[in-house]
Structures are given as structure tokens and as C-alpha cells.
Amino acid sequence: MSALPVFVDVDTGVDDAMALVYLFASEEAEVVGIASSAGNVAVQQVCQNNLALLDLCSVDVPVSKGSASPLTAPLRTAEDTHGPEGMGYAQLPATARGLTEYDAAQAWVRAAQEHPGELIGVATGPLTNLALALRSEPALPRLLRRLVIMGGAFDYRGNTTPVAEWNISVDPEAAAEVFEAWGSGTASGLPIVLGLNLTENIAMMPELMGRLAAEAGSSTRPMSAQDPRGTRSSASNPLIAVLEDAMRFYFEYHFAHNEGYLAHLHDPLAAAVALDPDLVECRRTTVDVELTGTLTRGMTIADWSNLWAREPNALVGVDVDPAAFFDRFIARVGAFAKSSLGEQA
Numbered sequence: 001m002s003a004l005p006v007f008v009d010v011d012t013g014v015d016d017a018m019a020l021v022y023l024f025a026s027e028e029a030e031v032v033g034i035a036s037s038a039g040n041v042a043v044q045q046v047c048q049n050n051l052a053l054l055d056l057c058s059v060d061v062p063v064s065k066g067s068a069s070p071l072t073a074p075l076r077t078a079e080d081t082h083g084p085e086g087m088g089y090a091q092l093p094a095t096a097r098g099l100t101e102y103d104a105a106q107a108w109v110r111a112a113q114e115h116p117g118e119l120i121g122v123a124t125g126p127l128t129n130l131a132l133a134l135r136s137e138p139a140l141p142r143l144l145r146r147l148v149i150m151g152g153a154f155d156y157r158g159n160t161t162p163v164a165e166w167n168i169s170v171d172p173e174a175a176a177e178v179f180e181a182w183g184s185g186t187a188s189g190l191p192i193v194l195g196l197n198l199t200e201n202i203a204m205m206p207e208l209m210g211r212l213a214a215e216a217g218s219s220t221r222p223m224s225a226q227d228p229r230g231t232r233s234s235a236s237n238p239l240i241a242v243l244e245d246a247m248r249f250y251f252e253y254h255f256a257h258n259e260g261y262l263a264h265l266h267d268p269l270a271a272a273v274a275l276d277p278d279l280v281e282c283r284r285t286t287v288d289v290e291l292t293g294t295l296t297r298g299m300t301i302a303d304w305s306n307l308w309a310r311e312p313n314a315l316v317g318v319d320v321d322p323a324a325f326f327d328r329f330i331a332r333v334g335a336f337a338k339s340s341l342g343e344q345a
């Protein structure tokens with residue numbers, strides 16, 4: 001069976017990086033392009049992280065640079081959560097790789113036009129560049145085979161404001177344009193939207209990181225909340241070492257915010273669902289985004305009772321089996337680390 005063409009729009013970021021590695025590790029997927037979106041860190045840093053990950057994983061994928069800022073709002077970034085360069089404590093060596101000469105919005109359109117009806121889109125950052133792509137090619141909803149968005153919080157608290165999730169909160173106007181575009185009744189399929197209500201069930205913990213290192217055949221030292229802040233990985237496998245250093249910053253952030261020594265793998269879940277939608281249970285509904293609320297700007301609303309009487313525009317994820325996800329994540333990323341980087345150890 002030919003590989004599934006996948007286009008990923010990321011604001012790399014710790015969990016975005018793990019989502020990319022999962023896709024590189026998935027034999028049924030061919031990542032045909034990566035759009036770098038400003039979000040967790042500034043867009044140039046996102047580009048550098050994406051290019052350096054290609055070196056680390058020895059894969060070749062065109063990387064495109066997106067808009068430096070949201071459609072209308074000023075850019076906000078999240079170095080407190082993802083680290084000064086967006087990769088936690090991991091420091092990826094500079095790379096000689098370059099960016100495409102076309103930008104991220106054009107990259108979306110080119111990929112969709114090169115794989116009409118076949119391309120699977122995954123968006124795990126602010127939707128700025130997807131919105132710009134839709135402005136340039138309104139047929140995008142018909143050209144994509146599937147779209148998975150990590151964003152929003154449905155009947156659930158936010159992580160950026162009391163009601164807004166980060167990806168949507170950074171560029172609510174872009175998110176509103178994306179949901180509007182898929183509500184016109186002409187799309188090939190509705191986007192699968194994975195909000196915090198679902199992704200916060202996917203909690204990476206030290207024990208699971210230990211399973212991952214073992215699957216990769218890598219020596220390492222168990223990660224613990226008792227470790228001094230900033231302890232660096234001793235993993236023998238270079239990819240495991242990077243993932244441990246990245247995750248530790250994320251663990252420390254959540255621990256400092258009384259959420260436990262853990263980190264939610266929002267974006268890797270979106271990547272896994274992009275390849276296998278059966279991993280989650282979804283409900284069809286109409287989603288829209290609050291743009292003008294003083295307290296609620298960036299809030300995602302699902303019209304479960306169809307009170308707006310509008311076309312459905314989303315399949316909102318409502319249930320997932322975390323163990324099934326982690327079994328697959330660890331099996332694939334562990335084997336990938338072992339095979340493609342083990343010999344460098």
C-alpha cells in the first residue's frame with residue numbers, strides 16, 4: 001500500500017517535535033512538507049527546530065517558513081513552557097539545511113494540489129498559515145483527504161486563559177476562518193478537532209519515558225521530580241537523549257504549576273489520529289471561536305444542540321484510550337530511535 005502523504009503545520013515546541021518524530025517513525029506515512037508557524041516560539045526558531053530535527057532523524061522533508069505574526073493579533077510566545085528555543089533543555093546542533101523559497105501558506109496549497117484528495121493535514125500550532133492558505137486556495141477543504149487540528153477546549157477549561165487553549169488563543173481570527181471554511185458544506189470531510197478536553201488524557205510520565213528508552217535499546221537514568229532542575233539526559237541513544245531533555249523542561253513546567261511531574265502529549269495524539277482516526281471517538285458539531293469577548297476571546301464553542309442551525313464543521317474528539325496511544329507511540333518511536341540512530345550511540 002502506498003504511503004499516506006501527510007503535511008504538518010507545527011509551532012515546534014516540545015510536543016510538536018514528538019509529533020514530527022512519531023510521523024517520521026510511522027512507515028505508513030510520508031511527510032511531504034512541514035509548515036513552521038509562530039507560536040510556542042518565534043517563527044524563525046520554529047524553522048530552526050524543524051530543520052535540526054530533520055538532521056537528528058536523518059529524514060528529508062521541505063520546511064517552509066510561516067507568517068511572523070498572527071493575522072491581526074500581536075504574537076505571544078511560550079518560552080516559559082517549551083524553553084528558550086522551544087525544545088526544552090535539548091540543544092539541537094545548527095544545520096546547513098535551508099527553507100523552501102515559498103512560504104508556509106503556499107506550501108499548504110502546493111502539497112494539496114500535488115496530492116489532490118489524498119493529502120492528510122495536521123495542524124498542531126496556531127492556524128495562521130492554514131487560514132492564509134485558505135485565502136489563497138478556497139478549494140483546500142475539498143483537496144484534503146483529512147485534516148486533524150490540535151486546538152480548542154470543549155466544555156473544558158483553557159490553558160492560556162480560563163477558557164482559551166493556546167493554539168486558538170494565539171490567533172483566534174485564523175481559527176475562526178478555518179472553521180468557517182469547513183462549514184460551507186463543500187468539504188470532502190470535516191476536520192477532526194482535538195481539544196484539551198481530550199489531549200489532557202495523554203499524560204507522558206517518567207515511567208513511560210523509561211519504557212521508550214528501553215524500546216529503543218538505550219541506556220538511561222530514570223527521570224524523577226527529585227532530580228535537580230535542568231538535569232541532562234544520560235541516554236546512550238541520541239534521539240532518546242533529545243526527547244528526554246525536551247520533556248524534562250515540560251515536566252518541570254507542569255510540576256511547578258502543581259499539575260504533577262508530567263506533560264500532555266497534545267500534538268503526538270493529533271499525529272497518531274491523523275494516521276488512524278479510530279484512535280478517538282468524535283462527535284459531529286458546529287464549532288466557532290469567540291473573537292470579541294473581553295474575558296472569553298479565543299474560546300472555542302461547540303453547538304452540540306444545533307441551536308445555531310448551522311452546517312456542522314467539525315468532528316470534536318470526546319474520548320480516547322491513553323494506553324492504546326502510548327503503546328503505539330512507544331513501539332514506533334522506540335523502534336525508530338533504535339534503528340535509525342542506535343548505531344550513532
Ligand code: RIB
Nearest residue numbers: 013015016124166167266
Ligand atoms: O495547548 C496545547 C498546544 O499549544 C500544543 O500544540 C502545544 O505545542 C502548544 O502549541
Ligand code: CA
Nearest residue numbers: 013016124125
Ligand atoms: Ca504545538
